[in-house]
Amino acid sequence: AEALGRGQSGILTESGTLHLVNQSYPFTVHFTGRPAGTPSAASQKGLKSKSMDNGEMGRKAVPKRSIHEFFAGSPKKVAGFDIDGCIITTKSGKVFPTSPDDWRILYPEIQPRLASLLKKGYKVVFFTNQMGISRGKLRPEVFKSKVEDILQTLQLPVQVFVATGPGIYRKPVIGMWQHLCEKANAGVTVDQSESFYVGDAAGRPVNWAPGKKKKDFSCSDRLFALNLGLQFHTPEEFFLGWKKAPFSLPTFDPRKLDSMARLCDPPTASLTSTSQEIIVAVGFPGSGKSTFFQTHIVPKGYEYVNRDTLGSWQNCVKACERGLKEGRSIAVDNTNPDPESRKRYCKSAGVPCRCFNFMASMELAKHNNRVSICSVTNLHLNKFVTPTLSEGFSEILQIHFVPNFADSQLEALYRQFSEG
Ligand SMILES: [Mg+2]
Structure with a gap:
């Protein structure tokens, strides 16, 4: 086994396995037309022993997927999600986490739903604003290990983008999505019409559902989807099947500003x-x-x-x-x-x-x-x-x-x- 760092490369041959993220997520190469003379029994054996490695690591068994399937075949459909208030919430019940481990998965429905999206050929991608990083309030390595813990809990392959400051990458501006499409999707064109985005900053008013619901602090997730022309859902609509909640958009709409207007x-x-x-x-x-x-x-x-x-x-x-x-x-x-x-x-x-x-x-x-x-x-x-x-x-x-x-x-x- 060979360990690869950032920017390094290696060669995989038929039935070779690449593990992403510390021995998790094995991806095994299968050629549709197997090269002549490749012993298929040996490759089967290889797969088995890798599965056992996973068992020994004390992790849930992860279904085998070929590299081709994951990196090239499926990711034209993107299922995008916000993280805070969408995938996770605080354990403490506070709005902001009190410590790096003050989080839990928001709804039990989330893991199976994401798993089924992957099965349907979606790429699951998280997009999160973390301005605290550029403000010096959150160390990037602390947040990175929190994201790794979340993915470890979900046991699913997820691509994650983090906007660490203001500017074009901060939602609702679409820089993170553009980066995904242009630089981080293995050259595969993302189909916007089949993709969608889910987030909790949706511009919902106070009491948007029964049970003392707070007003959304922002509309940035809904506007991110609107800027992209993507279908949008709130976490409750998407994971729990709740009916569409009311919402309001900002009064200023930059799309409507007339560049031919009277001065x-x-x-x-x-x-x-x-x-x-x-x-x-x-x-x-x-x-x-x-x-x-x-x-x-x-x-x-x-x-x-x-x-x-x-x-x-x-x-x-x-x-x-x-x-x-x-x-x-x-x-x-x-x-x-x-x-x-x-x-x-x-x-x-x-x-x-x-x-x-x-x-x-x-x-x-x-x-x-x-x-x-x-x-x-x-x-x-x-x-x-x-x-x-x-x-x-x-x-x-x-x-x-x-x-x-x-x-x-x-x-x-x-x-x-x-x-x-
Ligand atoms: Mg959020």
């Missing part, structure tokens, strides 16, 4: 002026202010004033005054959430001051920050007061968020639900 209201307003002026922005971080100013205003010769680059609002006011003295128009790109912050630029001006109110909702702005189309700045999402003319503005424009995609890949990413 501003009133539509007849002029974005820039030929006479000297100040433009004061109002809007959430991520509402598209900087992109808008850099695209439409700065190229027309406006001085760009921004707290992130100048450090403080005092420096912004100074830069504003200096620019005005030099006879230039000014664009103030700050969140400017309240009348107090806006009047710093408006009152002292001596030239007309217009307000550009960026209308992107908080949900849209958060989405933008997550997919990083817009610059990410400090989040002061509280206390936005709608600007009025009484603050001293000569005009208030409503600026709508109209996405402009550099390429189709970026658009595909943008059109996915990014959090739920």
